[in-house]
Amino acid sequence: MGVIRTLFLLAAASVGAGAAAAVGSAYTTPSCADLLSGDARFDTAVVLGAGLAGDGTLGRASEARARAGLDLYQAGIVGHLHFTGDASEGRADPVARQMDTLAMAEGLPPSATSVEPLSRSTLENALFSQPRLARGGSLLLVSSGYHLWRGAASMAWAGAPVAAACQSARFDVRSPAHKAELVLLEGIKWPGNVARAALWSAGQAVGLGDYLPQKLLN
Template identity: 40%
Template sequence: MPSLQRTKKGFPWRFVRRIVLLLLLAWVLVIIGLVFLIDRTGQVDQRQPADVIVVLGAGLSRDGRPGYALVRRSRYAADLWQQGYADTILCTGGQAPGQSRSEADACREVLMWRGVPASAILLEEQSRSTEENAIFSRPIIEANGWETVLLVSDGYHLFRAEILFRTRGIPVLLSPVSKEEMQRRDSYVRAVTREITALHWQVFKDLLGLPFTHFP
């Protein structure tokens, strides 16, 4: 009988490398697309008269004073209120570990510095993330019968924020703080990088059905 020979085939590394390279290329294209969408959304100002202005929270300094991002967002919201775009401003943001007060309370402080009366300001003080800004703002919005929401934040933040608010059933109009308000150009680059990371986390946790609404 003729001898049977087994042909040994090695592991198809070349094929695997091609797949990996294609996946990496696709991921790079996704990143480029996200950068474009984040920057483009941040340049679109949809401001018009609304029922309420919602200010997205930002971190405080170690001594509890409002950080620069929160100051510029709150200051811009105060300007919109002064111009008559809404009668009420809703400040969002809870109390971070180690802080003596909430981001929303610090937002109110800035608004009052800018001449907005306390009677025109409401606080949402439970949230620890942009997603929770939307979750905990919704009951306040519904309880007051508001239908139009003017959402205020830095431009780089609004692409993700709009997705999260609309996902929670809150249609919003976007009004970004001017990019020139940021102190340095590298601050904007870091902020966009952080947004891309946050979008990756959002997709990852949603695909896995993880029950987190803030980064654990």
């Protein structure tokens, strides 16, 4: 019983720490709108995709993140937009492609964007995007506020650390209940991400990378 209680307390502490990180991320990271009047400049904005609406179009969070990136590009804050993510489950175009389509509709040239349409988790966002971002240059991470710290940690783990991050919105939802749900889910995802990233890195280090299932990072 003592072991079970200890494991339960460790799990609860891990989730609590993850939830605290989500709240800290939401309330301490700057708004992307605040960067529009500043002097900071970045080579690329990495825009993390979120979910889709019920009809298969961009969900509120995904569209808000894409538009935040567009505003940064049009203001000359960033020179390139990289969209990443797929939450379509085969029922619609990947989120990243839909964000790119939105950018094209707003007049951005094809050379101003790149797309990573296969990732289905934050770890995969980072890992699959890293080869496309390896050309160097400063990176700005764009996502929802509560998600930014975990996104930045994932980017650093994948070998593509960001120079800064900004939020499209703190939570993308209005009701306190939905905000609390997002914080709880983020609290659960944080320790899960740390464990999966550690296993993946350990496997790579000992030469077992080819045997690791890709679902480990989902």
